[in-house]
Amino acid sequence: MNFYTYKFHTTLHTMIIVFKWEHFLETMFLRKLYLSDQEKMFFLSLSEKRKREFLGIRSALRYIGIKMNIFYNEKRKPFLFYEGRHISLSHSFEKIAIAISSYHIGIDIEKLRKDKKIVKIKKKFIRDDESIFIHPNYEEDYLHIIWGIKESLYKLEGGMFYSFLDHYKVSPFFLQKSSCVSCWIIKNSYSKRFSAFYRKIEKHYLVYIIDK
Numbered sequence: 001m002n003f004y005t006y007k008f009h010t011t012l013h014t015m016i017i018v019f020k021w022e023h024f025l026e027t028m029f030l031r032k033l034y035l036s037d038q039e040k041m042f043f044l045s046l047s048e049k050r051k052r053e054f055l056g057i058r059s060a061l062r063y064i065g066i067k068m069n070i071f072y073n074e075k076r077k078p079f080l081f082y083e084g085r086h087i088s089l090s091h092s093f094e095k096i097a098i099a100i101s102s103y104h105i106g107i108d109i110e111k112l113r114k115d116k117k118i119v120k121i122k123k124k125f126i127r128d129d130e131s132i133f134i135h136p137n138y139e140e141d142y143l144h145i146i147w148g149i150k151e152s153l154y155k156l157e158g159g160m161f162y163s164f165l166d167h168y169k170v171s172p173f174f175l176q177k178s179s180c181v182s183c184w185i186i187k188n189s190y191s192k193r194f195s196a197f198y199r200k201i202e203k204h205y206l207v208y209i210i211d212k
Helices: 026-035 036-046 048-063 136-156
Strands: 003-010 014-021 085-091 095-101 104-110 168-169 178-186 191-201 203-212
Touching: 003 048, 014 048, 014 203, 036 048, 048 095, 085 136, 095 104, 095 203, 104 136, 136 168, 136 178, 136 191, 136 203, 168 191
Parallel strands: 085 104
Antiparallel strands: 003 014, 014 095, 085 095, 104 203, 168 178, 178 191, 191 203
């Protein structure tokens, strides 16, 4: 597997990296990763697509010097047994996005697809007060950014709130190649505001949110 690396946010507390892989050799990376017996059993139960994602993420982590295994809680939120460090992961076709931070963090990467699937499912995650600022000429771009923001909020909260309509809200914004957007997690007793950062990378949109 060959990696092309994009670094977008590297500070003392947070690192955001996107990898693009070209080649994939499953057996070689299985040997190099030194997976536990439990991880190997889990790997063998996956579809071919999920196997590629599983190995791609772990190979990317090794590539940047992180040799610890990834664990998941009951909500499938990934974590590392490393004090004071939080991790969030995303993958879409040939790209892998990894966020590691001293703060809670959520990340998402999505590809602009030819089948326009995002348009077909927009009623599942676009609120009425969000639809009014979506420019019809750039609908797919807006939808991918809004989906990425809500997916990042979902990951940030550890999968506590499943409704992208009721529990997550995105404030109006104008489409740019990269920008910051206000967004909200809406709870029964109160709401909390966050700042989401997005960037277009070739045919993908990357979104991440840091809970400082």
